[in-house]
Amino acid sequence: MIRVLLLPAFLLLTAAFIPSSPDLGTAEATCRAGEAGPALMIEVVGLKDHTGRLKIEVYPGTEEDFLADDNKLVMAGKLFRRIDVPVPPEHDPHICVRLPAPGRVAVSVLHDRDSNHRFNWQHDGAGFSNNPHLGYSKPRAETVSFYAGPRVTPVRVVMNYRVGLLSFGPIEPRR
Numbered sequence: 001m002i003r004v005l006l007l008p009a010f011l012l013l014t015a016a017f018i019p020s021s022p023d024l025g026t027a028e029a030t031c032r033a034g035e036a037g038p039a040l041m042i043e044v045v046g047l048k049d050h051t052g053r054l055k056i057e058v059y060p061g062t063e064e065d066f067l068a069d070d071n072k073l074v075m076a077g078k079l080f081r082r083i084d085v086p087v088p089p090e091h092d093p094h095i096c097v098r099l100p101a102p103g104r105v106a107v108s109v110l111h112d113r114d115s116n117h118r119f120n121w122q123h124d125g126a127g128f129s130n131n132p133h134l135g136y137s138k139p140r141a142e143t144v145s146f147y148a149g150p151r152v153t154p155v156r157v158v159m160n161y162r163v164g165l166l167s168f169g170p171i172e173p174r175r
């Protein structure tokens with residue numbers, strides 16, 4: 001009887017120490033051909049260039065869960081989806097992310113320009129659903145969350161990069 005009780009306790013204690021994996025949420029996120037939904041069709045607008053990788057992550061649209069550790073979300077059975085791909089050659093690429101069900105979600109898009117899997121605010125870009133004004137801290141979940149419906153929901157994310165010495169925002173189109 002004691003062994004039966006110790007196993008769940010051991011699993012709960014070790015869950016906090018499982019390292020994050022870049023593969024978490026990726027298998028479930030891949031859209032099928034002709035995806036009917038629920039899914040997101042994310043249009044990434046304003047890329048600085050087409051180098052490196054795009055990492056798109058979908059979180060529950062709550063303050064507690066937005067940008068939370070992916071392991072904790074997965075272990076708790078909460079929504080977490082990730083697409084990590086080389087930057088597509090299209091001017092404003094569209095990337096599909098499959099969802100388990102309709103509901104309130106929040107999206108983050110990172111442009112890892114040197115493909116080093118680390119975000120550097122001086123070099124890389126970031127964008128969020130609903131395109132909030134970005135400072136040097138994460139936006140609130142209430143400003144970036146939205147309802148994803150039972151079909152394919154279109155989402156437009158405007159990328160932001162360091163502009164000048166101390167500002168962070170969309171880059172001006174080159175003329």
